Amino acid sequence: MRITKISGVLATLLVASVASVALPTARAASAALTPSPPGAQEYIIWPSDGTVIYGGKLWVRMGLRNMGVCPKGANVPNTGHHHLLIDTDLPPLDQEIPSDRQHLHFGAGETDARIELPPGKHTLQLLLGDYNHVPHSPPVYSKKITIIVK
Amino acid sequence: MNRILAPALLAAALSGLAWAGTTPAPRDAIAYIGYPNDGQVVPANKPFRVWFGLRYMGVAPKGVKYPNTGHHHLLIDTDLPPMDQEIPSDRQHLHFGAGETETMIELPPGKHTLQMLMGDDKHVPTDPPVYSKKITVIAR
Secondary structure: OHHHHHHHHHHHHHHHHHHHHHHHHHHHHHHOOOEOOOOOEEEEEEOOOOOEEOOOEEEEEEEEEOOEEOOOOOOOOOEEEEEEEEOOOOOOOOOOOOOEOOEEEOOOOOOEEEEEOOOEEEEEEEEEEOOOOOEOEOOOEOOOEEEEEO | OHHHHHHHHHHHHHHHHOOOOOOEOOOOOEEEEEEOOOOOEEOOOOOEEEEEEEEOOEEOOOOOOOOOEEEEEEEEOOOOOOOOOOOOOEOOEEEOOOOOOEEEEOOOOEEEEEEEEEEOOOOOEOEOOOEOOOEEEEEO
């Protein structure tokens, strides 16, 4: 009985120490980002900066140079998948890219995105994520462009 | 009527067997060449960029099996290869197995054709095969 209690305490201590070790490890892991190759460049092929879109529906053509596209979950060197940021700034570059209406994920390896936007000025920017949706090191992202929907 | 139709159907079914690989692709998938345009003049013996386009389908490097994906192959001055076999790999059939979505190529002076063909994780065309229109460029 006493032994069980002690071992229980030990187990708790062990768990606590593992947890305290695990936290810094998780931070260290997020610092170990997936490397991107030199010369990697992401850009919006279309639309170009300042384009006026009538009706609000458009295809965004996503461009990537000196790197390849790969669906989420598959860890292949020098690849990533596109994320389209709409009306928002770049998210933290050492964390998983949020997934919401302003951060569209193309985890199936898509290179053309069909989107619909309400009338007004909008910004578009691409950010490449690795197999875990985390940006690379150095991060690979496009210029932020503005389009006008009428 | 049936006597005429039956062999025709049988022939269609048999040719259907060899018409594609075994990896399914979305029925509405479209591969296209984003640049250059059909009939465009490009500089001869100088690298120019070719943009690969793909809709309703995704890109995955060779060896990666993921539903509704494939990788691009650029066919230069050649017709489509057999659709149920691995796409040849030579100077007329460029493979982009690292998931590339654009490339630079160089062509000698004259008329040339370009066409995209998607291959699965093993470089075999999909079912249905996904390929672009064949375009002509003039290198000058």
